[in-house]
Amino acid sequence: MLAGKQIVLGVAGGIAAYKSAELARLLVKAGAAVQVVMTRSATRFVGPLTFQALTGNPVWLDETASEDAMPHIRLGRGQELILVAPATADLIARLAQGRADDLLTQTCLARECPLWVVPAMNRQMWQNPATQRNLQQLRDDGIRIVGPAEGEQACGETGPGRMTEPQDIVQELLAAMQPGVLAGQRVLVTAGPTIERIDPVRALTNFSSGRMGYAVAQAAVEAGAEVTLVSGPTCLQAPAGLDMVRVESASGMFAAVMERVKDCDIFISVAAVADFRPAVTSPEKIKKDAAPASIALLPNADILAHVAALPAPPFCVGFAAETSRLVEHGEAKRRAKRLPLLVVNQAQQALGSPDNELLLLDDRGEHLFARTDKLSAARQLIAHIAQMLKPPVT
Ligand SMILES: Cc1cc2nc3c(=O)[nH]c(=O)nc-3n(C[C@H](O)[C@H](O)[C@H](O)COP(=O)(O)O)c2cc1C
Incomplete structure (x- = not known):
């Protein structure tokens, strides 16, 4: 159902990065052409080779970006969507500020397509007013926030902040790509x-x-x-x-x-x-004395x-x-x-x-x-x- 759609999958450095491999697999299975961009800290959690094997495309890293002319501009063009999953609290803060200090944030800033962000973090990081402020900024900027889910977390705590399950993300994507209910209006x-x-x-x-x-x-x-x-x-x-x-x-x-x-x-x-x-x-x-x-x-x-x-x-x-x-x-x-x-x-x-x-x-x-x-x-x-x-x- 995603045949012919080009998607950039951004992976940031959170525990949920392992779920992102399943997300990449499901996107490819649905027919999408997926290019993965990983942050430096994401590679501490999952190896780029996993994504390369699942998508059939080389993975974009800060180190490899220098081998290509303007990848940060090219990557965001002609895409159906940039999907960042998981999005860390830090990445969300950088996106909210419009920073461009690595390939993923540069690609997001230079994009010509919609951006979806799938947060995943500890419940207290999620509930922190700074994170909520940053998320509100992203919403105000027209960025779609998917989830998070509530429940048991990798750190052993329970609450909001779990990454939305990969199959649910794909479902939401498929629903968004249906002809809209107000098409033609x-x-x-x-x-x-x-x-x-x-x-x-x-x-x-x-x-x-x-x-x-x-x-x-x-x-x-x-x-x-x-x-x-x-x-x-x-x-x-x-x-x-x-x-x-x-x-x-x-x-x-x-x-x-x-x-x-x-x-x-x-x-x-x-x-x-x-x-x-x-x-x-x-x-x-009007002068004060003439009020x-x-x-x-x-x-x-x-x-x-x-x-x-x-x-x-x-x-x-x-x-x-x-x-x-x-x-x-x-x-x-x-x-x-x-x-x-x-x-x-x-x-x-x-x-x-x-x-x-x-x-x-x-x-x-x-x-x-x-x-x-x-x-x-x-x-x-x-x-x-x-x-x-x-x-x-x-
Ligand atoms: C073991 C470990 C797990 C982490 N898990 C998360 C997480 O789930 N969510 C999050 O927002 N940050 C998490 N962090 C912190 C991020 O890795 C850190 O903020 C990093 O700078 C994020 O970089 P990035 O946003 O460029 O990928 C974790 C750190 C460590 C050491």
Whole structure:
């Protein structure tokens, strides 16, 4: 099922490197052409000859790299995927920093293909805030993290950090390579907060990080859709493989959406668009002693309501952050805007947080997804949308 696919398998220096030999065997068995790159410390755990024998290709090492012109550039080109398994805590830290101090990190940095990372380490190394920070950075950079599994560890402890079993990695790979559930669909997503200027240095905004919208956009790309992401100001990097449009204010977002909405099939409004803007934006910085006692506000246009009310609207999905009575408030919003699907989340728990609990409201009722990281939640949402768009069986 992987016939004709070229895969770079990166192996780092952890105990689980021995499992990587089985992974190489399974990938080759499924038809992939596998090139293995080992870190110097990986060779202390497993011999390169093992991988050479299993893949039928010479193994790339820091020492042998100098025999070839630009292997770090060439290796990441024309590949279906770079799969690093096991990925050590150290390698994850180096990838998070964009370092290029050996052939494997150089290849990852110069790649033109997706990168999947399969962590394997002691549970305390895994749970350490430094490792979790680095992993979050990788996710924000569009890198897919596979696992880890929980259970008995080589060090004798029990907990999260075991490398995902090779057959499960191959299963996940095969699933990702199926034609996506949104193949052929054009999806427009909004994300992030908006900024409404009071003067050149002050503004009204909100606590949205943009993570949920970016995750939805990434999940839609993974599902095979052609995706445009219209984003308010965030610190996040654009996920790979989509068209990115950056805006600042609610009116900027409104214009960017209206310009593109006629070319989309699905509109997913995740952005926390400011409901109000200052009635007047001062062109000069307002002096401290001239501070107004109050700021008059004007309502911003409701982008989602506008799109949903178009004569031929796309399939519209709204996001609502509520602080109480989620179902009641959410359902009232969904009906008022005539949306096929509304996603409600608890504002206090969702804004700025790395994970989320989504409550979906549609004509069939309520669907609650358990709290998980935002990308996993986004993948579940995309699967639900694809299900809703399926023609009914007659
Ligand atoms: C016996 C032994 C086992 C190790 N196992 C792991 C492991 O499972 N996961 C991990 O992240 N680091 C592990 N380490 C530490 C890494 O080998 C070390 O951080 C190394 O610098 C990683 O290099 P690399 O990321 O370039 O492969 C282990 C070290 C030793 C000596």
